[in-house]
Amino acid sequence: GAGVSQSPSNKVTEKGKDVELRCDPISGHTALYWYRQSLGQGLEFLIYFQGNSAPDKSGLPSDRFSAERTGGSVSTLTIQRTQQEDSAVYLCASSVGRQGNQPQHFGDGTRLSIL
Amino acid sequence: KNEVEQSPQNLTAQEGEFITINCSYSVGISALHWLQQHPGGGIVSLFMLSSGKKKHGRLIATINIQEKHSSLHITASHPRDSAVYICAVKYVTDSNYQLIWGAGTKLIIKP
Numbered sequence: 001g002a003g004v005s006q007s008p009s010n011k012v013t014e015k016g017k018d019v020e021l022r023c024d025p026i027s028g029h030t031a032l033y034w035y036r037q038s039l040g041q042g043l044e045f046l047i048y049f050q051g052n053s054a055p056d057k058s059g060l061p062s063d064r065f066s067a068e069r070t071g072g073s074v075s076t077l078t079i080q081r082t083q084q085e086d087s088a089v090y091l092c093a094s095s096v097g098r099q100g101n102q103p104q105h106f107g108d109g110t111r112l113s114i115l
Numbered sequence: 116k117n118e119v120e121q122s123p124q125n126l127t128a129q130e131g132e133f134i135t136i137n138c139s140y141s142v143g144i145s146a147l148h149w150l151q152q153h154p155g156g157g158i159v160s161l162f163m164l165s166s167g168k169k170k171h172g173r174l175i176a177t178i179n180i181q182e183k184h185s186s187l188h189i190t191a192s193h194p195r196d197s198a199v200y201i202c203a204v205k206y207v208t209d210s211n212y213q214l215i216w217g218a219g220t221k222l223i224i225k226p
Contacts, residue, residue: 043201043216104148104160 002026004107006092012113015084021077021110025094032075033095033104034067038088046090049075079112087114118142121202121217129225134189136220138202141183146205149176149187151198152219161187161200192224 005024013019025032034046045059049069060066064082069075079086089111093104119140128134138147149161162169162176164185169176173192178185189196202217 043203045216106150106160 004092004094004105006090006107006110008110009108010111010113012115013082014115015082017082018078018080019082019112021079021090021092021112023075023077023092023094023107025073025075025092026105027073029094029096029105030072031095031104032069033093034075034077035091035093036088037091037109038085043091046077082112082114084114087112119202119204119215119217121200121220123220124218125221125223127223127225128192130193132192132224134192134196134222134224136187136200136202136222138185138187138204138217139183140185140202140204140215142204142215144183144204147178147185148201148203148205149185150201150203152201153198189222194224194226197223 004026007022011019011021023032023034030051032049035043036046037043046065047060047067048056051072055067055069064080065077067075067077075092077090089109091106091109093106095104119138122137126134126136140147146163146165148163151159151161161174162171164176164178166178166180173190175188175190176185185202187200199219199221201219204215
């Protein structure tokens with residue numbers, strides 16, 4: 001069956017450019033998460049969407065980072081004026097919802113490289 | 116002090132050995148995840164636990180809520196089990212919940 005889909009799988013861009021990363025969650029999943037993993041580091045929580053509630057943005061590292069989730073489905077993570085330290089694998093996950101103990105299903109990630 | 120601590124950080128073993136990876140946490144949680152990350156970066160969710168024990172194939176995960184501790188066991192380990200194993204705990208804040216990640220345990224199984 002269809003899992004969490006992320007695009008692009010790889011993105012190389014110059015410092016200072018803006019980038020958009022896309023996540024298509026599993027159909028029917030109301031919770032959506034963005035994480036990033038820098039080289040040699042653990043996973044870092046960025047932002048969490050649950051239904052129509054205001055997102056939990058507590059993990060966003062700076063105001064250059066923003067995310068939207070349109071229609072409760074597809075999400076876009078935008079990084080403005082990219083810096084080299086933004087290079088990482090950006091992972092998206094979705095789950096059925098926050099009620100109960102629901103597992104998160106991960107996409108394959110977007111590998112972002114800032115030159 | 117990290118809120119989620121895994122041990123060991125690195126583990127190398129021979130094929131067939133019984134493997135144990137530990138996770139201790141200091142916050143009150145509603146669930147704990149074990150995930151597997153392969154060298155290519157792909158992440159697979161192995162287990163989600165809130166109590167007791169779960170088994171899937173050669174993998175067993177246990178959790179002791181009172182002691183705030185979980186273990187992941189691999190029986191009859193195989194080189195294809197080589198990966199980074201990550202423990203993540205789910206806890207509820209005032210308005211939302213988050214996952215807190217351990218640093219991971221890098222497991223290498225030699226043939």
